[in-house]
Amino acid sequence: MVLNKKLLRVGYSSALVAMMASLAACGGGSQTATPDADTEMAAGSDLSGTVLVDGSSTVFPVSEAMAEEFGAANPGVAVTVGVSGTGGGFKKFCAGETDITGASRPISQEEIDLCAQAGIEYIELPIALDGLTVVVSPENDFAECLTTDELLTMWEPDAQDKIKNWNQVRADFPDAPLGLYGPGTDSGTYDFFMDAIGADGESRGDYTASEDDNVIVQGVSGDANGLGFFGLAYFTENQDKLKAVAIDSGNGTCVEPSAETVADGTYVPLARPEFIYVKQSVAEDPAIAAFVNFYISPDNAGLVDEVGYVQLPEEVNEKVISRFENKTVGSVFEGKGSIGVKLEEVL
Amino acid sequence: MTPLSSQATPLDAGWDIEQKQVLKALDRRQGIDKGFSWLALLAVIFSLFVLVVLLVDILIDGVPVLSWNFLTSFPSRRPEAAGIVSALVGTIWVMVLVALFTFPIGVGAGIFLEEFVPDSLIAKAVEINISNLAGVPSIIYGLLGLQVFVRILFPITQGRSVLSGALTLALLVLPIVIIATRESLRSIPGSLRQAGFALGATRWQVIRSHVFPLALPGILTGVILALSRAIGETAPLITIGALTYIPFLPELSLRGLQSPFTVLPIQIFNWVSRPQADFHALAAGAIIVLMVILLLMNATAIYLRNRFQK
Known part of the structure; x- marks a missing residue:
């Protein structure tokens, strides 16, 4: 009997713990997003609804910043952002589970077919630019500029077990071991880089791969003969530990990666657009339309810089805005990559 | 008397030799014993050292960002x-729900398998399967959760909700709870059950008033270990589509169960992978909070266990 009573007490006390926990949750629940001091509250915004955003982890920081500011101005609209990766995001998007999906590359042919089967139409909107940056250690004093062909020599599948020293990349480089670091094969960054240097999306397997770009930063900064690549933001934040390599696309001019060279289109072929895809059937929904307009408005382009990406040039941004106004569906890339495509021409 | 002394001499000599050997062997054995205890100490120091380095690193980075x-x-x-x-x-939210789901189901299944099922081939098969399930990588449970809870049970869970996440994690840790329950029940001497049956008690009565209360401390330990595993899981929740940025909290009602959600490990993962060092400090802060929750859970378990052991 005593034991039984004890048992009962456990029941009560665990119920109590549960209730306390939920109450704590409730206490937090009365809080709302901290209003932003530097954003004007759009007085009288009575929009309400939900906007489900998902997709690429590269686009996430932009979407998060937009959702935060939009939410501060429109407290009635709940914008949620998930991270499923570009491919995972399209799977959910084409299954009709999300309203907007972020992508660090254009929609692929397979995904176009998947969406078509499900009857999902989409509006493709470039929202920012990024420049993949090739980095070496600051101690490396010979690799100032590399051609895309040299990058190909280093990274192509045939290089495996063969290209192991810097002097195999260019004859006047020292005879020092080449240490390669890069994102894992699942990432959109990897796909884009390999396509851009002409390796057809495939690379050698014997390099140090990490899904976390900060690990690549650590790796290259600690390896005097290392070389790696990732988005521009990871270089800008670690300029004291890394040195960016200028890229020669084959015409003899070396271009340093920077916000300017990415924006003016001279940093080829490693500059790339980032996208959001908006489901056409919900594009007229007031809350979603308001969020997308907020996202692509030039007034908010400063947020893009703030999280480490490069704003679209003005003329491209205007085309993006009219593209959304006209609700133009489909992809301008027709299932192929965005390499060598000039946005202002195709939009 | 001569026979005695003549007998004693070889005996003494023999004893001398044996004593030397024994002492030598004793020295060696004690040497090994010492060596082993040093090795064991080294193992403890090594694991503690790693833990301390990790903790200090996290505390240095994370404490400055901790605030209300x-x-x-x-x-x-x-x-x-x-x-x-x-x-x-x-x-x-998720942990409370996981606890509510796993405790009755896991403990119930454990009791059934240990106390009610006769030792048969089927019981053995079930046992092996449960042990295997405990070792399945968590992302597999994520895929299962995505299909069953998010897609098929959509009308109940409303998709990528707190409920779907909790059910997925509950599945993940159920095998651990079941195994812990069975181990704990097995450690209760059979004589106790026999005594109960001898007095005419039914199986239910014996379990309710004797076996289960005695096994409870062990069961609770198992449940808490299971919850400690669940609290750190990221992969299955990302698979089922837990969100990363969410500007509102689930409301405290049944509808709140169907609300989208995020959890600390996902937030930490997100911050760690950002380029800006400030976010890395935030991640360290969030890790400290996660650790404190974990310690609180463990402390509760130890408190409850001690109470029942009295």
Whole structure:
């Protein structure tokens, strides 16, 4: 009997713990997003609804910043952002589970077919630019500029077990071991880089791969003969530990990666657009339309810089805005990559 | 007397030799014993050292960002304004639900398998399967959860909701709870059950008033270990589509169960992978909060265990 009573007490006390926990949750629940001091509250915004955003982890920081500011101005609209990766995001998007999906590359042919089967139409909107940056250690004093062909020599599948020293990349480089670091094969960054240097999306397997770009930063900064690549933001934040390599696309001019060279289109072929895809059937929904307009408005382009990406040039941004106004569906890339495509021409 | 002394001499000599050998062997054995204890100590020092390095590293990075604001703000693109409230509340919601699901189901299944099922081939097969399930990588449970809870049970769970997440994690830790329950029940001497049956008690009566209360401390330990595993899981929740940025909290009602959510490990993962060092400090802060929750859970378990052991 005593034991039984004890048992009962456990029941009560665990119920109590549960209730306390939920109450704590409730206490937090009365809080709302901290209003932003530097954003004007759009007085009288009575929009309400939900906007489900998902997709690429590269686009996430932009979407998060937009959702935060939009939410501060429109407290009635709940914008949620998930991270499923570009491919995972399209799977959910084409299954009709999300309203907007972020992508660090254009929609692929397979995904176009998947969406078509499900009857999902989409509006493709470039929202920012990024420049993949090739980095070496600051101690490396010979690799100032590399051609895309040299990058190909280093990274192509045939290089495996063969290209192991810097002097195999260019004859006047020292005879020092080449240490390669890069994102894992699942990432959109990897796909884009390999396509851009002409390796057809495939690379050698014997390099140090990490899904976390900060690990690549650590790796290259600690390896005097290392070389790696990732988005521009990871270089800008670690300029004291890394040195960016200028890229020669084959015409003899070396271009340093920077916000300017990415924006003016001279940093080829490693500059790339980032996208959001908006489901056409919900594009007229007031809350979603308001969020997308907020996202692509030039007034908010400063947020893009703030999280480490490069704003679209003005003329491209205007085309993006009219593209959304006209609700133009489909992809301008027709299932192929965005390499060598000039946005202002195709939009 | 001569026979005695003549007998004693070889005996003494023999004894001398044996004593030397024994002493030598004793020295060696004690040497090994000492060596082993040093090795064991080294193992402890090594694991503690790693733990201390990790803790110190996290504390140095994370303590400066800890503040009331950090606990009560939503995530933000500006590190100084960012907080973990959505992830913290999501974690509490999910853990409470996981505990509510796993305790009755896991303990019930454990009792059934240990006390009610006769030793048969089927019981053995079930046992092996459960042990295997405990070792299945967590992402597999994520895929299962995505299909069953998010897609098929959509009308109940409303998709990528707190409920779907909790059910998925509950599946993940159920095998651990079942195994812990069975181990704990097995450690109760059979004579106790026999005594109960001899007095005419039914199986249910014996379990309710004798076996289960005695096994409870062990069961609770197992449940808490299972919950400690669940609280750190990221992969299955990302698979089922837990969100990363969420500007509101689930409301405290049944509808709140169907609300989208995020949890601390996802928020930490997100911050760690950002380029800005300020976000890395936030991640360290969130890790400290997660650790404190874990320690609180373990402390509760130890408290409950001690209470029942009395």
